[in-house]
Amino acid sequence: MLAETNFTAAFPVAEPVVRLRDFTRSFGANTVIDGLNLSIAPGEFVALLGRSGGGKTTLLRTLAGLDSVGGQDVRIPTSRAVVFQDSRLLPWKKVWRNVALGLKGPGVRERAEAALNEVGLGHRIDAWPLTLSGGEAQRVALARALVREPKLLLLDEPFAALDALTRIKMHALVLELWRVHRPAILMVTHDVDEAVALADRILVLDAGRIVAEEHITVQRGERGDVGRVLRQRLLGHLGCEVTSEHVVSAVDVGASIVPFPQGASA
Amino acid sequence: MPQSTQLHRRLASLFSGHWVSPVVFLILWEAGSRLGLIPKSTLAAPSAVIGTLVEMLTTGELPDNLWVSFLRVAAGLVIGLSIGIALALAAGLSRQGEAAIDPIMQIKRTIPTLALTPLFIVWFGIGETPKVALIAFASIFPVYLNLYSGIRGVDVRLIEGARSFGLSKAEVIWHVILPGALPSLLVGLRYSLSVSILVLVVAEQINASAGLGYLVNNARDFMRTDIIVVCLLVYAALGLGADGLVRLIERRALAWRPSLAEG
Ligand SMILES: Nc1ncnc2c1ncn2[C@@H]1O[C@H](COP(=O)(O)OP(=O)(O)O)[C@@H](O)[C@H]1O
Ligand SMILES: [Mg+2]
Numbered sequence: 001m002l003a004e005t006n007f008t009a010a011f012p013v014a015e016p017v018v019r020l021r022d023f024t025r026s027f028g029a030n031t032v033i034d035g036l037n038l039s040i041a042p043g044e045f046v047a048l049l050g051r052s053g054g055g056k057t058t059l060l061r062t063l064a065g066l067d068s069v070g071g072q073d074v075r076i077p078t079s080r081a082v083v084f085q086d087s088r089l090l091p092w093k094k095v096w097r098n099v100a101l102g103l104k105g106p107g108v109r110e111r112a113e114a115a116l117n118e119v120g121l122g123h124r125i126d127a128w129p130l131t132l133s134g135g136e137a138q139r140v141a142l143a144r145a146l147v148r149e150p151k152l153l154l155l156d157e158p159f160a161a162l163d164a165l166t167r168i169k170m171h172a173l174v175l176e177l178w179r180v181h182r183p184a185i186l187m188v189t190h191d192v193d194e195a196v197a198l199a200d201r202i203l204v205l206d207a208g209r210i211v212a213e214e215h216i217t218v219q220r221g222e223r224g225d226v227g228r229v230l231r232q233r234l235l236g237h238l239g240c241e242v243t244s245e246h247v248v249s250a251v252d253v254g255a256s257i258v259p260f261p262q263g264a265s266a
Numbered sequence: 267m268p269q270s271t272q273l274h275r276r277l278a279s280l281f282s283g284h285w286v287s288p289v290v291f292l293i294l295w296e297a298g299s300r301l302g303l304i305p306k307s308t309l310a311a312p313s314a315v316i317g318t319l320v321e322m323l324t325t326g327e328l329p330d331n332l333w334v335s336f337l338r339v340a341a342g343l344v345i346g347l348s349i350g351i352a353l354a355l356a357a358g359l360s361r362q363g364e365a366a367i368d369p370i371m372q373i374k375r376t377i378p379t380l381a382l383t384p385l386f387i388v389w390f391g392i393g394e395t396p397k398v399a400l401i402a403f404a405s406i407f408p409v410y411l412n413l414y415s416g417i418r419g420v421d422v423r424l425i426e427g428a429r430s431f432g433l434s435k436a437e438v439i440w441h442v443i444l445p446g447a448l449p450s451l452l453v454g455l456r457y458s459l460s461v462s463i464l465v466l467v468v469a470e471q472i473n474a475s476a477g478l479g480y481l482v483n484n485a486r487d488f489m490r491t492d493i494i495v496v497c498l499l500v501y502a503a504l505g506l507g508a509d510g511l512v513r514l515i516e517r518r519a520l521a522w523r524p525s526l527a528e529g
Contacts, residue, residue, distance in 0.1 A: 064430050081431065088427030092445040092522045101441065102433045128522045148431065 017042050017151050017184045018063060021073040024208075025058055032058045034208030042151065043182040047195035050205035051238060056188045059205065060156050063186060080152040081145035085160050087137035089129035089144075096125045099144045115147035116140070118180075119173060135166040139173065146181055155187040159194070171198060175220065192234050196227045204237040212237040310492035318492040319499070327481075332500060335470065335477040338394070339462050342401025347458060349402070350409035351451070358417030358447070359439060371410055379404040379461075380468055387472060397469040404465040408457030416450025417443055449523075452516050459508035467501065
């Protein structure tokens with residue numbers, strides 16, 4: 001009911017916004033993504049888990065169109081936006097100009113203002129980015145991504161650097177923005193709980209392959225019990241069932257994963 | 267009681283100010299001159315220097331020659347800064363440009379500009395050209411080196427972030443790379459300005475018939491130490507003025523910096 005483990009299951013409904021077939025990416029002899037298949041449906045919220053160095057960022061960069069794909073079968077929408085772990089705001093542009101970066105046509109400031117209002121930062125429209133707090137900067141980065149009305153929103157560990165309380169607020173904000181704008185989202189995270197709380201589908205990437213895929217059909221906010229089971233399974237996929245030394249190293253360091261019972265594995 | 271301690275404190279702070287030692291120095295200098303300990307031919311008294319300054323201002327001798335020198339520096343700077351900025355942009359923004367330009371600039375950097383003076387005289391004679399050329403040549407390097415490394419030092423993550431929003435190469439250069447390199451450009455500008463004044467001093471020793479250097483040379487021949495000191499003051503003022511100018515530009519252009527940014 002809560003999950004089917006079918007690696008190639010394409011989302012049935014509409015034409016996917018993202019489709020990768022047998023995608024491979026290597027740096028020299030180091031094959032980082034290895035024959036990966038991936039489809040993302042319009043409006044779908046996908047979380048991507050995996051250990052550090054597993055190729056998550058490499059995959060995301062490909063979907064962002066930042067790396068050349070060398071003629072492989074990669075389909076990504078033209079309207080896409082990225083939010084990185086660091087906000088990457090240009091410090092020499094006021095907040096609204098950062099949001100409006102690259103936008104053309106009339107009413108650019110109004111559009112930026114509307115997006116900033118959506119993330120609750122309308123009052124900081126003329127602020128310099130370096131005067132923002134970490135959470136505010138990430139909200140501006142979200143506004144900058146959403147003002148483009150992307151079909152695909154890519155989030156690379158966007159909340160990893162934020163404190164726990166701010167992160168929870170950001171989760172609510174992302175969900176709300178997702179409900180209003182309905183982009184397909186691929187969110188890279190090392191936080192299993194974050195993935196369980198937010199996503200429709202969770203992928204686990206390891207050694208360049210998707211080693212697990214979980215669909216969640218239970219409504220957000222009602223995922224308590226289901227989430228607990230899922231979490232154990234995901235941690236198992238991430239290799240956390242091994243010895244106690246591996247527990248820390250298996251997932252990215254600094255993860256907000258609450259200590260879990262040893263040996264309890266999928 | 268509290269009033270007198272306050273007075274004490276105020277007096278104490280008055281006498282610990284930075285102006286105290288220069289003033290004491292000036293008083294000793296003046297006293298030494300008046301008592302005949304410092305002969306006029308060695309160094310004129312401060313009061314004499316001020317008198318000469320006023321006189322040179324009223325006769326127009328100082329403004330006229332200062333204007334000549336100013337034009338030399340300005341011409342040299344315009345040429346040197348333009349070349350330096352153009353080369354830095356070419357080397358910083360393209361790989362071919364870097365390969366073509368940077369090695370030569372690094373080699374040139376090792377040659378002290380002033381050592382080229384004889385060569386420039388051979389090439390350009392003893393008129394205005396070698397003076398302006400020397401200033402131009404010297405002011406290329408600071409601005410080139412700083413702007414080039416500034417462009418190369420722009421955070422690649424910011425460039426990537428901008429690219430991820432579909433900005434073209436030209437837009438990335440305009441919105442990200444150039445503003446990101448601006449602080450370095452201003453550092454280079456400051457060095458170029460002070461180097462240009464330094465070179466001006468030497469360049470004007472080449473057979474000048476007007477300008478600050480000419481005044482100094484003439485004064486030397488007539489042992490007019492008062493005029494020499496006036497010219498030294500003017501050089502110092504030029505240096506301060508150049509520095510203040512760059513500071514002013516920085517305050518306006520780098521308003522986003524944390525130390526300056528407010529609200
Ligand atoms: N530009 C690059 N050049 C060489 N190796 C790279 C490059 N980018 C990433 N890698 C390598 O690819 C692997 C996966 O990196 P990454 O995608 O950043 O992992 P993750 O985001 O999952 O932590 C790592 O071993 C990393 O060293
Ligand atoms: Mg990463």
